[in-house]
Amino acid sequence: MIRSLDLRSAMLSLLILVAGLFIWHATTHVPDTGPVGVVLSADQEQALLAKNMGAEDIAYYASQGVEFPQLDQIAGLGLSREMIDMAGGIRALGISVPDENSAPAPGSLFPSPAQIGVELWATITDPFYVAGTNDMGYGIQIGYSLLRVIIGYTLAAAVAIPLGFLIGMSPLAYRALDPYIQVLKPISPLAWMPIALFTIGDSELSSIFVIFICSVWPMLTNTAFGVASVRSDWINVARTHELGSLKTAITVILPAAAPTIITGMRISIGIAWLVIVAAEMLVGGTGIGYVVWNEWNGLRLDRMIVAILLIGVMGMLLDTLFARLQRAVSYTE
Amino acid sequence: MAKPFLSIERLTQQFPDGAGGTLTVFENATFGVEKGEFVCILGHSGCGKSTIMNILAGLAEPTSGVVKMDGFEVSGPSLDRGVVFQNYSLLPWLSALKNVTFGVAARHKDWSKTQVEEHARKYLAQVGLEGDVVNRKPSQLSGGMRQRVSIARAFANQPKLLLLDEPFGALDALTRGTIQEELIKVWSQTEQTVFMITHDIDEAILLSDRILLMTNGPMARVAESVEITIPRPRNRTEIVEHPNYYAIRNHLVQFLGQRSKELAGQPSSGDDHRPETVRIDNSEPAPEESEPAVVPTLRAVGD
Structure with a gap:
């Protein structure tokens, strides 16, 4: 009887720990979503296409979070995506685009259980x-x-x-x-x-x-x-x-x-x-x-x-x- | 008259009564106990039995009067006066054996550890505690066993005077009977002088040579000293057959039931309050008739 009480209390403790860690994790975890994509209006897309920018390139840069004014600049360069990459990326060409540091990460600043685990x-x-x-x-x-x-x-x-x-x-x-x-x-x-x-x-x-x-x-x-x-x-x-x-x-x-x-x-x-x-x-x-x-x-x-x-x-x-x-x-x- | 071994002289105990006056528990109590004698003191609650016991043990100071043992005045507690308390007073963190060696080591400071333990085991065995049971803590022992340990502790020190304060008060009747017999056994081997408080008339008759009767308090006094004219060795089942048993018992019952009240509360006229000696002996009536002390008793016995 006592043994089984020991066992049951240990199980309950463990359950509380798991539940606590889960809640902690759920509230502090930062999902690795990448940049948030930009949705272009039909007019903007037409304007870019009119500047001879490829439809695929427009879709790619938009998904990387590049806004219309910057897309317009890229279109103005008249270079394909391949050539831009060879030149070292958009930023190397002097066009400012968001990267992982430029916006606050969504979620909490409070460390997650995983981060604590690593430190521990x-x-x-x-x-x-x-x-x-x-x-x-x-x-x-x-x-x-x-x-x-x-x-x-x-x-x-x-x-x-x-x-x-x-x-x-x-x-x-x-x-x-x-x-x-x-x-x-x-x-x-x-x-x-x-x-x-x-x-x-x-x-x-x-x-x-x-x-x-x-x-x-x-x-x-x-x-x-x-x-x-x-x-x-x-x-x-x-x-x-x-x-x-x-x-x-x-x-x-x-x-x-x-x-x-x-x-x-x-x-x-x-x-x-x-x-x-x-x-x-x-x-x-x-x-x-x-x-x-x-x-x-x-x-x-x-x-x-x-x-x-x-x-x-x-x-x-x-x-x-x-x-x-x-x-x-x-x-x- | 030679001084008895233990002599209580004009003992008076007073307490403040809480209203500015004093409450006299007893006054000028004077009596003696002979060496090797077993004396019980009987009386109702509140008559000062325990106070007398505490004074004899040296745990309390009387207001006036002295207690002399072997001719020397008693002051403070001493190893010469062993006490068995009603609630056993064993030290609960020590085993039964250690409780006894605690006393023995205090008595014989120069003994080696094995000597002390051997001595303690001997006395524990005398009260029927042998083997593994002596290593148990008091909380793991029954009430009877605890009191046995307590008795062993007191006897192991071989005090000149052994004081027993209602030692069987907290025990059931069957256990009490067994331990009483063990007490007689140990006592008869050692010839200790014993002074014991009890509430139990049969216990007193079984154990003692003499019973001191106290009147009710306050202003209590030790009124009578009743000799127990039943030969030893005694045994619970046989003493009731003795012709003196019921005569003595009736006398005691009569005293406690009636006369202890009638005699209560009489202030002393400054004299010593000595108990009146009472001897009741129906077994050999002829040679005892010259005893002067019989006279008041016959009235009391009434049969």
Whole structure:
């Protein structure tokens, strides 16, 4: 039953993907129709024929989108199509006619799935090339972003988890620190950016600081909540076994609160990954967020979309990691 | 009179009643427990049984009064006083075995890992938990098995005093019977001093040497100390045949049903509230007649 549910859900997912790609393709695909033919009136055709231009040549040039005034000029040359081609084409003779660049292509400028596929393949096959400061493989750019997230996040965990323990275990610390947490927590992480840029100066460190500040809160509040709501029976077990505060914290409170703490860490890593993209758009230089902005400025929408897709996949991988961790520490009462 | 092994002296517990005054749970409670004795305390909800238990465990502080064990005043929790909680209080992220080794390792810090585990397995086996089942998490065990683990954890530490807080309250009657017998078995091998809270009269008679009866709260007191004059080893099916069984049982029922209310709410005149010793023995009536404490009891038993 479960197997068949797996199968059915996979089928449905696939169907949604195919349908989505089809709609995307249908709305963005540019058909290879060539130039739009020109329809001549009977009078115009008569006038051209009167200038000794062949009926076949008239039909050919008209189908290539050459308008009457230009046809009239061609007729005026008194040359057959063969001779014009030998001379290098109509344009070589100084007559302006439309080519594939002279009119906007019909359809959308938005890249089609096929174009994205090509870019995506190029990225996957060569993710780590370096062709200049503004032209590096997305693997490298994601790496820059990931590194910033890991540094800022680890620092945040190192501060938030011990502090969360303190707040959770001591009502005094909770009451004293709660007002600050309540005020600082709702501030958008990017609002810290100017302060960071001014005080720290370095843009690299500033984006790490922004990651730090946005990761701290969910970990801090979840740790405090998890620690405070450890069942008093379990604490009593530790007390009747004469465990000291540190031993109690490590052997009883930590495993008891671990699922709540990991939930906080999972929320934090999600927020950190959201914020790093915005932060890199602001500070520029390197990173996947900067890439998105850079490709937008260069109007390479296809490459931009590949970058966006990679952001999503990376975020999913980070979340999966913490979901695994969560499962490892969870317990049923 | 020599000091008993565990001596509770003028224990008083008061809580603020929320209206500016104080609520006295019990006052000047004074009683003792001898070494190796199994004592049950019976009383209605709210009479302060659990509060006494928590004070003995060191998990709560009395308003006044002292608890002395082996001549030393008790303060704070200690490995010398093991506790079996009503809700088992096993750590759910640890297996049954690890829950026991958790306690053993805390007691014997210098033991090696294998020593600790061997010791834990021995005590788990004593309550009938052997083989693969000890590696299960508490959530994968039945209520009865969980309480067995909890009992094994407490006994494995060989505390000087074992406190049992309604250990069988959450179990069905059949399981309760089995574990009671296991408890007697383990206890008779170790000769632990046990202090146990219960709501179950039959359980109390089966297990204890002495039953302390508490009046209703507030201002509760330990009014009587009833000796269980039924020889050991006891067994559930046989003790009911003993001539003293129903005499004792009727006395207890009478107390809990009627006298616990009548005696309730009497403020102490500043004296110690010592329980009155009650001995009911119909099996050998002749030599017991000189016992002075029998006098008030005969009225209560009424048959």
